[in-house]
Structure formats: structure tokens, C-alpha cells
Amino acid sequence: MEDLWFELLFFLEVLFSGLLTGSLYSLVALGFVLIFKASGVFNFAQGAMMLFAALSLVGFQEMLGVHWTVAFLLAFAVMIVLAWCVEKFVLGKLVNQEPIILFMATIGITFFLDGFGQTVWGSDIKVLDIGLPTGSFDMGGIFIDKLELVAGATAAGLVFVLAVFFNKTKIGRALRAVADDHQAAMSVGISLRYIWIVVWSVAGLVGLVAGIMWGSKLGVQFSLSLIALKALPVLMLGGFTSIPGAIIGGLIIGSGEKLAEIYIGPFVGGAIENWFAYMLALVFLLFRPQGLFGEKIIERV
Amino acid sequence: MEEQNRQIGDVLLAVEDISLSFGAVRAISDVSFNIKKGEIRAIIGPNGAGKTSMLNCINGFYHPQQGTISYKGITRNQMKPYEAAAQGIGRTFQNVALFKGMSTLDNIMTGRNLKMKSSLLSSVIWWGAAQKEELEHRRFVEDIIDFLEIEAIRKTPVGRLPYGLQKRVELGRALAAEPELLLLDEPMAGMNLEEKEDMCRFILDVNDEFGTTICLIEHDMGVVMDISDRVMVLDYGGKIADGTPEEVRADQNVIDAYLGGGH
Amino acid sequence: MFYREAGQFKSSYKEDQAVFPILQDRIGVGITLAIAFIGIPLFGGEYFISAIMIPFLILALAAIGLNILTGYAGQISLGTGGFMAVGAFAAYKFATWTIVIGQFEGTIPLVLTILLSGVVAAIVGILFGIPSLRIKGFYLAVATLAAQFFIEWVLVKFGWFTNYSPSGIITAPKLEILGYVFSSPAEKYILTLSFVVVLAMAAKNLVRSHIGRGWMAIRDMDIAAEIIGFKPLQTKLSAFAVSSFFCGVAGALWAFIHLGTVEPEAFGINRSFSILFMVIIGGMGSIMGAFIGAAFILLLPIFLSNVPPMIGWDIGVDMVAHMEFMIFGALIIFFLIVEPHGLARLWSIGKEKLRSWPFPY
Numbered sequence A: 001m002e003d004l005w006f007e008l009l010f011f012l013e014v015l016f017s018g019l020l021t022g023s024l025y026s027l028v029a030l031g032f033v034l035i036f037k038a039s040g041v042f043n044f045a046q047g048a049m050m051l052f053a054a055l056s057l058v059g060f061q062e063m064l065g066v067h068w069t070v071a072f073l074l075a076f077a078v079m080i081v082l083a084w085c086v087e088k089f090v091l092g093k094l095v096n097q098e099p100i101i102l103f104m105a106t107i108g109i110t111f112f113l114d115g116f117g118q119t120v121w122g123s124d125i126k127v128l129d130i131g132l133p134t135g136s137f138d139m140g141g142i143f144i145d146k147l148e149l150v151a152g153a154t155a156a157g158l159v160f161v162l163a164v165f166f167n168k169t170k171i172g173r174a175l176r177a178v179a180d181d182h183q184a185a186m187s188v189g190i191s192l193r194y195i196w197i198v199v200w201s202v203a204g205l206v207g208l209v210a211g212i213m214w215g216s217k218l219g220v221q222f223s224l225s226l227i228a229l230k231a232l233p234v235l236m237l238g239g240f241t242s243i244p245g246a247i248i249g250g251l252i253i254g255s256g257e258k259l260a261e262i263y264i265g266p267f268v269g270g271a272i273e274n275w276f277a278y279m280l281a282l283v284f285l286l287f288r289p290q291g292l293f294g295e296k297i298i299e300r301v
Numbered sequence B: 001m002e003e004q005n006r007q008i009g010d011v012l013l014a015v016e017d018i019s020l021s022f023g024a025v026r027a028i029s030d031v032s033f034n035i036k037k038g039e040i041r042a043i044i045g046p047n048g049a050g051k052t053s054m055l056n057c058i059n060g061f062y063h064p065q066q067g068t069i070s071y072k073g074i075t076r077n078q079m080k081p082y083e084a085a086a087q088g089i090g091r092t093f094q095n096v097a098l099f100k101g102m103s104t105l106d107n108i109m110t111g112r113n114l115k116m117k118s119s120l121l122s123s124v125i126w127w128g129a130a131q132k133e134e135l136e137h138r139r140f141v142e143d144i145i146d147f148l149e150i151e152a153i154r155k156t157p158v159g160r161l162p163y164g165l166q167k168r169v170e171l172g173r174a175l176a177a178e179p180e181l182l183l184l185d186e187p188m189a190g191m192n193l194e195e196k197e198d199m200c201r202f203i204l205d206v207n208d209e210f211g212t213t214i215c216l217i218e219h220d221m222g223v224v225m226d227i228s229d230r231v232m233v234l235d236y237g238g239k240i241a242d243g244t245p246e247e248v249r250a251d252q253n254v255i256d257a258y259l260g261g262g263h
Numbered sequence C: 001m002f003y004r005e006a007g008q009f010k011s012s013y014k015e016d017q018a019v020f021p022i023l024q025d026r027i028g029v030g031i032t033l034a035i036a037f038i039g040i041p042l043f044g045g046e047y048f049i050s051a052i053m054i055p056f057l058i059l060a061l062a063a064i065g066l067n068i069l070t071g072y073a074g075q076i077s078l079g080t081g082g083f084m085a086v087g088a089f090a091a092y093k094f095a096t097w098t099i100v101i102g103q104f105e106g107t108i109p110l111v112l113t114i115l116l117s118g119v120v121a122a123i124v125g126i127l128f129g130i131p132s133l134r135i136k137g138f139y140l141a142v143a144t145l146a147a148q149f150f151i152e153w154v155l156v157k158f159g160w161f162t163n164y165s166p167s168g169i170i171t172a173p174k175l176e177i178l179g180y181v182f183s184s185p186a187e188k189y190i191l192t193l194s195f196v197v198v199l200a201m202a203a204k205n206l207v208r209s210h211i212g213r214g215w216m217a218i219r220d221m222d223i224a225a226e227i228i229g230f231k232p233l234q235t236k237l238s239a240f241a242v243s244s245f246f247c248g249v250a251g252a253l254w255a256f257i258h259l260g261t262v263e264p265e266a267f268g269i270n271r272s273f274s275i276l277f278m279v280i281i282g283g284m285g286s287i288m289g290a291f292i293g294a295a296f297i298l299l300l301p302i303f304l305s306n307v308p309p310m311i312g313w314d315i316g317v318d319m320v321a322h323m324e325f326m327i328f329g330a331l332i333i334f335f336l337i338v339e340p341h342g343l344a345r346l347w348s349i350g351k352e353k354l355r356s357w358p359f360p361y
Helices: A002-039 A046-064 A068-089 A099-121 A146-168 A170-180 A182-187 A192-218 A222-238 A243-268 A273-287 B051-059 B081-086 B104-111 B120-125 B129-147 B163-176 B193-210 B221-227 B245-250 B252-259 C023-043 C046-072 C080-095 C110-133 C137-157 C185-207 C210-220 C222-227 C232-259 C269-282 C287-310 C317-338 C343-356
Strands: A136-139 A142-145 B011-022 B025-036 B040-044 B066-071 B074-076 B089-092 B181-185 B213-217 B230-235 B238-243 C099-101 C104-106
Touching: A002 A046, A002 A142, A002 A146, A002 A170, A002 A192, A002 A222, A002 A243, A046 A068, A046 A099, A046 A192, A046 A222, A068 A192, A099 A222, A099 C137, A099 C269, A099 C317, A142 A146, A146 A170, A146 A192, A146 A243, A170 A182, A170 A192, A182 A192, A192 A222, A222 A243, A222 A273, A222 C137, A243 A273, A273 C110, A273 C137, B011 B051, B011 B213, B025 B051, B025 B066, B025 B213, B025 B230, B025 B238, B040 B051, B040 B193, B040 B221, B051 B081, B051 B089, B051 B181, B051 B213, B081 B089, B081 C222, B089 B163, B104 B129, B104 B163, B104 C210, B120 B129, B120 C185, B120 C210, B129 B163, B163 B181, B163 B193, B193 B213, B193 B221, B221 B245, B230 B245, B230 B252, B238 B245, B238 B252, B245 B252, C023 C046, C023 C185, C046 C080, C046 C185, C046 C210, C046 C232, C046 C269, C046 C287, C080 C110, C080 C137, C080 C232, C080 C269, C110 C137, C110 C232, C137 C269, C185 C210, C185 C232, C185 C287, C210 C222, C210 C232, C222 C232, C269 C287, C269 C317, C269 C343, C287 C317, C287 C343
Parallel strands: B040 B213, B040 B230, B089 B181, B181 B213
Antiparallel strands: A136 A142, B011 B025, B011 B066, B066 B074, B230 B238, C099 C104
16 A cells, blocks of 8 residues: 555656646747747747857856846847847848748757857856756655756746737737738738747747756757757647647647656666657547647638 | 531539638629530630639638538549649639749649659669659640640740740640640730631631530620620629520529620 | 751651761760770779779769769659668678578579569659659758758668668679679779670660650749649659669669778768769769769869878868868859759850850850
């Protein structure tokens, strides 16, 4: 009886940890969804943006010795400048190209940002410390990591704000129009340029927050941009165009991955984290090709 | 139009009590009609009446929730589009659905796909069986190109062609499959008078020379009344008239809903 | 003036359909092949042949494979590295498989080994291509990543693939055909060249056949394609199969001829992206584009690391790596803006201009 209870507690611990990690994935996926929703671009550079934002934050903290809130604002300003540059030099020149071309362009941005970030801020691992709590606390026998909890709460808050933004504000509506049809949106007077800068800035902000969370957890280093690869199954599962999808997808992937590693991993030699998330999403897609909340496309001829 | 010695035979396609919905939207409600072999059948009606959806059902692209479709006497349920094509049903589309990355010639050659049997291995080796088959079909396609008078543009990528020519190429692609039943969705939309006359001529020739049964959706009343044997009128997904052009023209329901003149 | 079709009449459809209908093109190809088969082995330096020509050819082959899937059939794939890995390991297993029939004991001949490894890759490709019937676009691209990561994991986890080698490093077997051992760079080059030329020709034949048209039809408008009779299942799976075959053979060649070892690291996600770049920059839907793209992507890092010292610009090694990243990224974006249809399109535009040279149009 004791054993069973212990097993249950352990399961819940793994589950919780997975859910919280999942919310971290969701944060990253959120950036993707925003950009895809509003500009139809699959932004592979989201991970690099996250890294760059985190690097900038730490860089400003170290260089200028300021409080992290100031560094945060400075880093956000940097992301806005980045958004402007991306619009001017990349997106603006590739209007109406096929999606795969835009996707490849974002890969180009990834390379550029990676190199640029490391040129400017150096390539050693940096410690990101903005005073987030560390360690874990005991909740009735289940250990919960404090950092992960804060991250989860932040993610939830951010999502709420973004959802309101998209659905209730004028800009949000314009963003949705642009996502649907660039030319139609232009024809009703929506400035694509402005919208794209806004979206990429918001995605940059989301990336900054995600970068802070992941950076606090892992340190700010190159591998941070590879976290983006983990967000992809989340997108597959939740749908590329859905904010709630990114959340729920993240939770499912995060918990699924953790549970699989603990419970199935030992049978197949471990290290299944690399591909389990993808397989899970793949199988799911077979039943629902547009993801949980993705838009179902009714094809017409 | 003079009545040629066209043989209008038995029922080729029979549609019984078809209803089609997309979620809460009813596209077609309880429509029944038939198409006889060798005839030119028109489907007319205001926009949104369900005409294209009806053709899509015949092609097997949409599957109606209710009702049956029988082709050549055999009732088919849930038929896949490529199966319909294999049975001899050809199609052109309202918004020209040509393969933009290919030339005119290649597009029409895709219409021959069902007749091309070369295996993968044979195609890889090319010289020999695959080449021979390709040349055979090329000959056939060139005949169609002659027929439609589009020799000059055969190597042009179709994306560069004006709309009227694209529609002609699309007709060529449909003809390449040697269909028994040809479904044409607004083949003359966006054309000027001369182009329309050409298109009419092609359609009549196809029906006359090859005996192809034609079912067309068209908005130009002059064309419809001139070339069709029978006309069906759809409105809001339902059938409001069915008969010869003269009968339909005089039908009060049709005048109210579509032809106008009563208000 | 020189590059004209005037006066070259085609009197049959057969002539019209030839791969190189213009005489000047045929001469050009002839010269290129002569240089490739004779000139380079005779005059090319060892470094040039081993470090540039051989990888160029093999990667071009992989790029042809990916081009078939993504460029012609329109199915975005990020799993190229995985399929190459399958080919490499399959080739290793076939090559180390001693067959005993009665008194006869031997191994499978080299050429057959490599072709068979392609077939194995094709089968794996079909398996991972099945989702493409339900999943489209970027969803499919991400699904192919599943293939990439899963294949990588399987090949590392299960010792059977490396014949339970304790060190984990496997040397590729000798390259031997009918007793003749290919050991010098020039010999290996000729072997690679032969494979690549034959397979490139095969690819060209396929894409201009009705099978190739089927792929392009599915790419351009899959619904219309189905309505006029193309079976989506067969068309898509055949694209996956053929594409994976090419990638598998490329993987086998990469391991056996270029690296000399069979290791999964060479076929990771970076490889997949690198080949995708080749396809995009070279030109999607173009066999020649695969070659151009491969040359570009291969030569760029070499160029970037050799040029700064040449102009006396001394930056630290680290810095060079970072700057390479930046320049690489910038160049990709540049090319995508200037010619999204790739260098192959620039090439054919150039040829068109050449047709009317010296007149402006």
C-alpha cells in the first residue's frame, strides 16, 4: 500500500515536472504561432531570437551594471530594432513569395543571428540571474521546481494577455487579416510593414521571456536556440495558428516526453527524448491533420 | 442550332435525391436529375446555387450525405476522384486549375496519365518502351493542340498565358483523357465574344465528332439556350426547373429567381 | 550569335523531346563530360579531387534526391540526413555480410551493395512518406524531422548496425570491383563520377516521364491532379521512394568513398538543412540546379575561410566561424531575394539572353 502511494506520488511529480517543462515549450511555440498567424511565415529563427534576446539581457546587465528590469527593457528595445531590420531587409523584399522561400529566409536569419550574437556578446556560457527563485518545494510529498512554477505562471499570464490582444484590439484584428490574405489586407489599407514589425516585436518579447526562463534553467548558450526544435512538435500538435493550441500542445508534449522517458525509456535503452515528442505529434496528426486547434482548410475547386 | 444526326441515348449519369452540407451550410438539397448519353446538358442558376458543388459530387470530390449517384448503371458510393476519372469522367474548373509550373504541352500530357502505363523502371531507362509510349501519346496530344488551335503556345508555361487561352488549355487537358462525360464549369467565363464563339465551336465539335456527353455550367444565356439539349436550374441548392431550353426560359420560377424581367 | 536555335529544325517529336535539343547545348555537355572524366583526374590536384570534387558529386546526388521530393513533388522534407544514414548503414551491413551457399562463400559486389542500400533507403522513405497522404505543408516538414531524429536514434542505439563494434567507429570496407581496388583519389573520383552521371541521367529521364509530370501535378494542384486521375497515394509514395533511393545511395557513397567511415554524426539535422539549401539555392525542380546548389554550398565555407587571410585580414579563428555564420545567413537571404527560383533560373535566363546576343532582345 505504501509502495502504491509512493508510485502515485512519483508519477504526479513526473507529470507536474513535465507539464511545467511543457509550459516552457509553449512559450517558445507561442512565438512561432504569433508570427505564423500574422504573416504566414514559419519562423525558424524563433530559437535564435530567443538566444539573442537572452544574450542581450545578460550583456546589458553585465556591461552596464543595471537592474534586470532596465536590462529587460533594453533587450526588448533591441528586439524591436531587430524586428524592424527583419522587415526591412528580409520580409519586405520577399512579399508574396511561396512559404518555403520565406521559411528558408528565416533559416538564413537564424544563421545570421547566431553568428552576430556570438560576435557581439561572445560565445561562452553566461549565467542568467534575474532573481528568479531556485530549488524546489515540497507540496504534500511532491517536489515542485520553483523556477518551473514561475515559468508556468508567466506563460499563462502572457498567453492571456496575447489572447486579449489578438481578439479584442484593433491591431489584433488587423493582424488576423494579414494572416489570412496579404493582398486583401493591403487593399483595405492595412500597412503590412507596420503589422509585421509589430508582430515580430511581440514575438521578440515572447522570445525574450522564454529566453529568460530557459536561460535561468540552462544558462545562456548556443544550445538554447536548439530548444526551438523541441517547440516544433508542439506546433504540430496544437496547430500552427492557434495560441490555445500552443499551450495545450506544450503541456501534452512536455508531460508525454517526461513520462515516456521515465516509464518507457528503460525498456528501449533510454534517450528517447530526442524523438518521442515528434513521434507523438506525428501519430496525432494522422488523426487530425491540422493539429488540435489548427484551422481546418475546406478545399475548394 | 441545326439538329445534327446526334444520337442521344440512354441515361448515362443519374443523380437521385442528393443532399450535401458543409457543417451547418446546406449546399445542395434533394436534387435529382439525369444526363443522357450524347447530349449537352446545362446547369444554370444564380451564384451560390450549388452548381459547382454538384459537379464536385459527380467527380467524387465531395461526398453527399444523402442520395445516390449512378454512372453507367452502377451506383457508386464514396467514389474517389481518381476512380471517377478512370471511369471516364473529365472536368474543367471554374478557377482554371492548370499546373502552373508546367508548359501547355505538359499540362495536356498530364491528361493522358490514365493511359500511360510505363513502369518506374522503364521510365528510368527511357530509351525503349517508355519513350515509345511517350511519343505515341505526344501524337495524340498534338492532335488536340491542333484541334484547339493552340500550337503557338505549346511550350509556354501556362502561368504566362492570358485567361482565355488558359481555359482552352484546360479543355485540352480534359479532352486528352478521352472522357465519356465531360463536366465543364463556366468554360466561357471572362471571355470576349470571339473567344466564346470559338469555345462554343470546340464544345459542339467535341460532342459531335467524339460523341462525348457534355454537362456544362454557364451564365451566358445565349450560349446555354443555343447549344444545350436540356437545362436544369438550381437555386439555393434546390432544383427549380428541368427541361428543354424553351421550357426553362418560359418557366416563371426561373424568371423570378434568375433570368429577371419580372420585378 | 553563337547560341542560337535558328536553323536547327526538329522533324520529329522524338528530336523535340531530347534533353538537349539545341546543338550548342549538346556540345557544351560533351565538353563538360570530357573535362569531368578525363581532364580532372589527369590534371586535378589531390586536395581538389578529394576535398572538393568528390563531396561535390555526392552531395549533388543527395540534392537531386531531395529535389525530386521537394522540388518536383512539392513535399517539404527535412529528413534527408536520415535517409542518407539509412543508405550508409545498409551498405555497411550488406558489405559485411558473408553469404555461404554450399561451397561458395563471398560478399555482395560493391556496385550491387550500393544500389541495394538505396533500395533499403527507399523502403524506409516509403514508410515515412505514408503520413504525407494526410499531412501537408509545414506539418509534413516537421513530421519528416521525426524521421530524422528517430533514424538517428535507432542507428546509434542498436549495435547490430555497427556489427557490435566496441569503439563505435566503423571503417568502411575496401572499394573493390572485380579485383580492381579503387584507392587513389583519382580512382575514387572516377567511381563516384560514374555513379553520379548514371543516376543523374536516370533522374532526368524520370522527371520528364509521366511519373515526373504526376509529381509536378501533385505539387501544383493536388486536388485537380486527383480529379483528372492521378492517384495521390502512388504518386506521393513514388516520390518518397525515388528520392530516398538517391539519398541512400549518396549516403553510402559518402561513407564509403568520402569519409572512409560509417558514422551517424555525418548525417544529422545539419546535413538535412545543408542539402535543403542546395536545392533551394540551386533551384527547385531542376536537376542541374542540384549541381549548382551543391557547388555553391560546398565552396562557400572554403571561400569564406580562405579569402580573409588572402587579403591580409587577420581575425581570430573563433571570429571567423561566427562571421562565416553571419555571411552564410546573409547570402542565403540575398539569393532568395534576388532569384527565389534559384541559380538554375539565373542560368536559364542567362542562356536566353545569350540567344539574342549581341542584340539586346
